Amino acid sequence: MTSKLKTIIAASAVTLTGAIGAYAQDEGVLGAIKERDSLLCTGHNGSYLGFAEVDAQGAWQGFDIEMCKALATAITGSPDKLQIIPVSWAQRFPSLQSGDIDVIIKVTGWTMTRDTELGLSYSRPYFVGPFYTMTRKDLGATSIEDLAGGVFCAQAGTTVERILVDYMDTRGLEYEILAFEKPEELRGAIYNERCDAVPGFGPFLSATRVEAPDPDAFVILEDVMALEPEGIVVREGEDALLDVINWMVTVLLLAEQEGITMANVDEMKANPPSATVERMLGATPGVGARLGLSDDWAYNVIKTVGNYGELYDRTIGKDSRYQLPRGLNNLWSNGGVMYPLVLD
Amino acid sequence: MAIAALPPPATQTGVGAWLRKHFFSTWYDAILSLIFLALIFWVVSGIWTWGLRDAIWTVENRDACGHGVGACWAVIQDRHRLILFGLYPYEEHWRSTLACLAVIATMILSCVPLFWTVWRLPILWIVGFGTFVLLMRGGFAGLPLVTTEQWGGLSLTIFIFSAVFVLGMPLAVILAFARRSSLPVIARVTGIFIDVFRSLPLLTILFAAAVVVPLVLPDWLQGDKLGRVIIGFSLFFAAYQAEIIRAGLQSIPDGQVEAAVSLNMPFWSQVVDIQLPQAFRNTLPSTINQAVITFKETSIVTIIGFFEVMASGNAVVGTGEWGQQYVEVYLFLAFIYFIFVFGLSRYGAWLETRMRLGHG
Numbered sequence: 001m002t003s004k005l006k007t008i009i010a011a012s013a014v015t016l017t018g019a020i021g022a023y024a025q026d027e028g029v030l031g032a033i034k035e036r037d038s039l040l041c042t043g044h045n046g047s048y049l050g051f052a053e054v055d056a057q058g059a060w061q062g063f064d065i066e067m068c069k070a071l072a073t074a075i076t077g078s079p080d081k082l083q084i085i086p087v088s089w090a091q092r093f094p095s096l097q098s099g100d101i102d103v104i105i106k107v108t109g110w111t112m113t114r115d116t117e118l119g120l121s122y123s124r125p126y127f128v129g130p131f132y133t134m135t136r137k138d139l140g141a142t143s144i145e146d147l148a149g150g151v152f153c154a155q156a157g158t159t160v161e162r163i164l165v166d167y168m169d170t171r172g173l174e175y176e177i178l179a180f181e182k183p184e185e186l187r188g189a190i191y192n193e194r195c196d197a198v199p200g201f202g203p204f205l206s207a208t209r210v211e212a213p214d215p216d217a218f219v220i221l222e223d224v225m226a227l228e229p230e231g232i233v234v235r236e237g238e239d240a241l242l243d244v245i246n247w248m249v250t251v252l253l254l255a256e257q258e259g260i261t262m263a264n265v266d267e268m269k270a271n272p273p274s275a276t277v278e279r280m281l282g283a284t285p286g287v288g289a290r291l292g293l294s295d296d297w298a299y300n301v302i303k304t305v306g307n308y309g310e311l312y313d314r315t316i317g318k319d320s321r322y323q324l325p326r327g328l329n330n331l332w333s334n335g336g337v338m339y340p341l342v343l344d
Numbered sequence: 345m346a347i348a349a350l351p352p353p354a355t356q357t358g359v360g361a362w363l364r365k366h367f368f369s370t371w372y373d374a375i376l377s378l379i380f381l382a383l384i385f386w387v388v389s390g391i392w393t394w395g396l397r398d399a400i401w402t403v404e405n406r407d408a409c410g411h412g413v414g415a416c417w418a419v420i421q422d423r424h425r426l427i428l429f430g431l432y433p434y435e436e437h438w439r440s441t442l443a444c445l446a447v448i449a450t451m452i453l454s455c456v457p458l459f460w461t462v463w464r465l466p467i468l469w470i471v472g473f474g475t476f477v478l479l480m481r482g483g484f485a486g487l488p489l490v491t492t493e494q495w496g497g498l499s500l501t502i503f504i505f506s507a508v509f510v511l512g513m514p515l516a517v518i519l520a521f522a523r524r525s526s527l528p529v530i531a532r533v534t535g536i537f538i539d540v541f542r543s544l545p546l547l548t549i550l551f552a553a554a555v556v557v558p559l560v561l562p563d564w565l566q567g568d569k570l571g572r573v574i575i576g577f578s579l580f581f582a583a584y585q586a587e588i589i590r591a592g593l594q595s596i597p598d599g600q601v602e603a604a605v606s607l608n609m610p611f612w613s614q615v616v617d618i619q620l621p622q623a624f625r626n627t628l629p630s631t632i633n634q635a636v637i638t639f640k641e642t643s644i645v646t647i648i649g650f651f652e653v654m655a656s657g658n659a660v661v662g663t664g665e666w667g668q669q670y671v672e673v674y675l676f677l678a679f680i681y682f683i684f685v686f687g688l689s690r691y692g693a694w695l696e697t698r699m700r701l702g703h704g
Contacts, residue, residue: 049667054659057434058426058496085493086431086649094555095649100569211667321664 029102029234030241030292033075041068042092042106043084048203049210050316050324051107052084060084063315064105066305067126067232071103073304074248074297093118096235103245104233107203114233121238122231123245128328128337129228131163134190134205135197137219144223148173150196153189156181164199167225187211190218199225206322215321222325244291246341251298254280254340255307257331262306269299280343287343308338409669419669420676423660427676430496430651430659432480436488443479444499446472447506455691457698462616469510476503492570496651498680504574504642504652509635511578516585517620523590534586541583546644549576554648573645581638588630592623625699632692636685653680 033039043060044052052062065084072082087095092108095101097119107129108114110122133144133152141147144167152168154161156179168175178195180186190198191212198205202220209218232245255261258277260268265281272278279287281299288295305311309331313319317326330336355361367377398414400406402421409416420427429440450472453459459468480499483489495503522534541549553576558566566572596619604614624631643654651659657677661670 049662049664053663054426054431055663056423056426058429058431059434060431083491083493084431086651086655088647088649091551091555091648094551098555098558100555100558207664207667210664213668 028240029238030075030244033102033241037076038081038083039068039072039075040083040085040100040102041065041071042095042101042104043086044089044106048107049207050320050322051203061315063127063312064107066311066315067105068103070248070252070301070305070311071105071232071245073300074244074251074293077294077297077300079304092233093120096120096233102234103241107230108233109228110231119236120233121236121242122233123242124249124341125229125231126249127230129230130202130224130328131160131199131226131228132202132205132220132325132327133197133199133223133225134209134218134220136193137217139196141197141221143221144168144197144225145171145173147197148175151176151178151194152197152199153178153180153186153195154199155179155183155186160200163226167199201228202324202327203316203322206316206324209323210321220323220325222327224328227328240292244293247291247343248301249308250340250343251280251301252305252308252311253331253338254343255298255302256309257333257340260302260307261310262303265299265302276343415672415675416669417672419660419666419672423666423673424676426497426660427653427656427673427680428497428499430500430653430656431494432496432499433488433490433494436482436490439479439482439487439490440495440497440499443476444502446475446479447499447502451502451506473507473510492568493649495570497656498653500650501639501642501652501654502684504570504577504645504650505639507574508577508581508638508642511574512581512585515578515582516589519582519586520589520593520623521615523586524593538583538586541580542587544580546577546580546641547647549580550644550648552576569648570650573648573650577638577645581634585631585634588627588634589623591630592625592627593619595626596622628692628696628699632688636688639684639688640681653677 042052043065050062051064052060055061068082068084069079073079085095085101087101087106089106092101092104092106093114096104105126107127109129110125114120115122133147135141135147139147139150152164152175154164154177161177161179164175164177178189180189186198187208189195190208198208200208205220209215209220212218232249234241234245254276255265258268258274260277260281268277269281269283272281272283275284278284281302282288282295282297285295288297291297294300306314309326312326312329316322316324326334326336328337330338332339351357368374393414395415400408400414400416400418403418406416406418406422409418425434425437428444429437432440450468453472454465454468459465478484479487480495480503481490481492519534519538522530523538525531525534550573553572554569557572600618600622601614604618609617642652645652646655646658654677657673660666660673666673
């Protein structure tokens with residue numbers, strides 16, 4: 001009798017924990033996305049050109065938007081199962097907390113305050129935001145050292161000014177700062193050739209260059225003065241979703257490292273050159289189940305948005321009008337800081 | 345013998361005399377006139393050469409843009425649908441157009457005195473708004489569903505404005521009467537409500553409606569984000585408008601209401617036939633003022649992620665393709681706002697003349 005009772009208790013405990021396990025797996029935002037069959041991602045408006053912008057048909061384009069598409073494809077299997085919710089900078093964290101959006105992919109720097117006090121969790125950086133220097137092409141400078149002694153324009157009292165001072169002083173370079181109160185004044189000074197160089201956040205500089213009367217008169221140098229890593233943000237405690245995001249970023253980078261592109265992914269899946277590629281593209285099962293996704297999720301992602309390099313070049317890099325140097329966002333094997341995790 | 349009236353001397357008539365009298369009567373008048381004439385000529389010719397003569401009108405010629413010539417209206421040709429419809433799905437823009445026309449027609453019709461009865465006006469608004477929402481939202485008869493997050497552009501601006509006005513106005517009337525109520529509890533509570541809503545910035549109210557309310561209310565009570573924002577906006581509008589109406593009510597001599605009471609007129613009839621018409625007539629300028637302010641303030645919904653006409657304009661400029669043409673885009677937006685605000689002002693002026701006719 002007692003043994004029977006024990007069995008029943010044990011069995012129900014197993015059922016219960018099993019049920020809880022199954023429940024926990026579909027709990028949270030990842031479960032909600034699957035149930036809704038659509039991802040709620042951030043759009044932004046006219047902030048950093050090339051990261052999110054609206055075309056003539058009212059469709060969203062850009063680096064952050066492609067990341068949203070990649071994530072939607074990974075989870076739902078289709079880039080169309082994606083709703084871009086436009087949110088302002090001030091609104092993004094409250095919107096995430098209130099559940100208006102599932103993730104923030106909006107050039108959001110990984111800072112300690114946000115990570116700890118705001119109750120957010122960051123993915124590994126999907127973009128390393130560099131502070132570059134833009135200069136006039138006719139000066140012929142190829143590095144910041146060549147610009148020593150020149151006039152550097154910056155907005156007064158901003159981080160950029162501090163970064164410039166740090167960078168130049170530690171290297172003992174001569175420089176003259178021309179500080180402006182307003183961004184419009186700064187712009188005017190740049191376009192009227194009052195500045196030899198303009199330090200600034202990479203996406204800002206590429207936008208400033210594109211909007212110049214003659215964009216080709218300016219060039220962005222690859223010297224990095226400082227950097228801000230940008231992560232994909234979810235609510236704290238969304239481990240399942242965070243796993244999917246981190247492995248999605250890895251798949252994009254691994255695809256580039258292994259030479260898998262949007263064009264050759266079918267061929268690669270049919271004749272995988274290595275066991276890792278075989279596993280990643282789902283030719284041998286396993287890559288999906290561990291994340292609660294289908295086994296061809298990585299294949300779908302690459303088929304839809306391409307590898308990291310393709311995505312970058314198309315939206316903000318050399319194939320786009322913004323011409324932002326790849327720089328730190330190159331793979332480690334090409335002198336950058338981006339690397340895939342180990343897919344075993 | 346009657347003296348025939350002679351015509352005035354030639355120096356006192358004709359264009360020359362008029363000019364001399366109004367613009368060149370003294371030497372400093374003459375100098376000022378010349379300066380302003382030059383200024384006007386300079387501005388007008390500047391607008392003419394930049395905005396029309398040297399302007400680039402079509403996308404085919406866009407390569408010429410940004411080289412210091414004229415305005416580049418090609419950006420409007422290329423992106424006008426984004427400004428008018430925002431993020432609304434491209435293939436469904438005809439629905440947005442029809443819906444927008446329906447609301448504009450409703451607005452115009454409700455300005456016609458024929459519809460000013462207790463029954464006709466609400467029915468008109470219900471039909472007009474119903475058409476708008478059904479068309480925009482779709483999800484029936486083969487029309488794909490378009491959620492309010494995707495509504496945008498001029499259609500959204502007009503919808504928010506008219507919805508706020510239509511919800512806020514009756515509420516304002518109720519608040520105005522409640523604040524003048526002889527029951528202290530009602531009067532005080534209304535007073536506190538109005539003061540609280542007036543002391544909060546509109547931005548705070550909209551932000552709370554969009555972001556904070558979902559954290560507090562259960563799911564089934566939340567409704568749509570656009571709906572919450574419109575309700576928040578209406579409360580704000582009503583708080584201001586109620587005070588305007590109250591001013592109108594206070595300007596009516598007490599004797600009128602006392603006379604009505606002594607004639608045993610029912611309360612409803614006192615309000616509808618005596619108090620409200622006079623209150624509205626006396627406060628028409630400030631009411632039109634409030635309407636104009638509200639129309640322009642709709643652009644604040646950008647901050648909570650709605651793509652109304654201003655945000656759509658920013659999206660046009662927010663691409664590398666048209667980033668240089670912000671002046672043209674903002675001028676176009678200003679023109680859109682001007683049409684609506686000017687229309688409102690002219691309507692207000694017409695109402696004033698019309699009401700004055702009836703009251704000598």
